[in-house]
Amino acid sequence: MALEKEVATYNAKLPELLANEGKYVLIHADAVVDVYGTYEDAIKEGYARFRLSPFLVKQIQSVEQIHFISRFLDCHTSPVK
Amino acid sequence: MIIAYVGVSQARHNALMQAAQPVPNIVETSAMIDTGASGSCIDPTILNQLGLTPTGSISVNTPTTGGQPQLVSQYDVSLMIPCAPGHAPLMHLTIPVIQSDLLTAQGFHALIGRDVLSGCLLTYDGRSGLFTLAY
Numbered sequence: 001m002a003l004e005k006e007v008a009t010y011n012a013k014l015p016e017l018l019a020n021e022g023k024y025v026l027i028h029a030d031a032v033v034d035v036y037g038t039y040e041d042a043i044k045e046g047y048a049r050f051r052l053s054p055f056l057v058k059q060i061q062s063v064e065q066i067h068f069i070s071r072f073l074d075c076h077t078s079p080v081k
Numbered sequence: 082m083i084i085a086y087v088g089v090s091q092a093r094h095n096a097l098m099q100a101a102q103p104v105p106n107i108v109e110t111s112a113m114i115d116t117g118a119s120g121s122c123i124d125p126t127i128l129n130q131l132g133l134t135p136t137g138s139i140s141v142n143t144p145t146t147g148g149q150p151q152l153v154s155q156y157d158v159s160l161m162i163p164c165a166p167g168h169a170p171l172m173h174l175t176i177p178v179i180q181s182d183l184l185t186a187q188g189f190h191a192l193i194g195r196d197v198l199s200g201c202l203l204t205y206d207g208r209s210g211l212f213t214l215a216y
Contacts, residue, residue: 002134002135002138002154003135003136003137003138003154006138007138007152039175039176039177040092040174040175043090043092043136043157043175044091044092044175046092046136047092047093047095047096048092048095048096051096051099051100052093052096052097052100052102052134054134054135054136055136056136056137056138057136057137057157057177058137058138058139064139064140064150065139065140066140066141066142066150067118067119067120067139067140067141067142067179068117068118068119068141068142068143069115069117069118069119069120069122069141069142069143069179069181069192069194070115070117070118070143070144071115071117071118071143071144071192
């Protein structure tokens with residue numbers, strides 16, 4: 001799965017990130033870079049710092065929001081752990 | 082069904098320019114407005130044309146996941162839906178989309194979900210089989 005290390009970092013750091021629930025965290029490898037008020041700001045900073053290297057932007061949520069799509073789709077998925 | 086234009090996000094555009102790499106052309110695609118989709122989706126063929134790599138990961142439930150949420154890659158793109166001449170298009174310079182095979186046989190490569198529709202007025206006239214999308 002892409003961004004596996006960054007997702008693991010998010011899950012590990014989630015308890016301390018929850019102070020900023022609803023905001024967007026920027027993660028590169030195992031480092032939490034910062035938290036931003038909007039998705040756009042986090043993405044902008046991600047490209048500014050890491051250029052075209054992998055980074056993760058994720059909204060901080062105590063309970064992971066599940067997106068629903070009623071259409072039959074193949075989403076190239078892996079089971080949620 | 083509508084026509085939408087998908088490109089790299091503004092931030093990725095800038096990163097490509099700074100890296101002296103070519104910026105992929107915006108891709109014209111047929112898109113289905115889908116109020117049953119909480120997030121907008123793009124077919125991998127479009128994402129590949131744009132040379133994108135994932136910048137997000139979210140949980141998604143579809144009829145094909147059997148009731149079990151799945152982790153899905155998310156990409157940042159720009160999205161433009163044109164309007165009648167003389168009117169401003171709907172433009173998102175940076176918006177997250179979900180990667181999903183969109184049944185090319187049905188003739189579309191993108192789903193416009195409620196994340197985009199939340200900024201619009203969608204009216205469906207079932208009697209005449211028409212819809213209007215205002216933004």
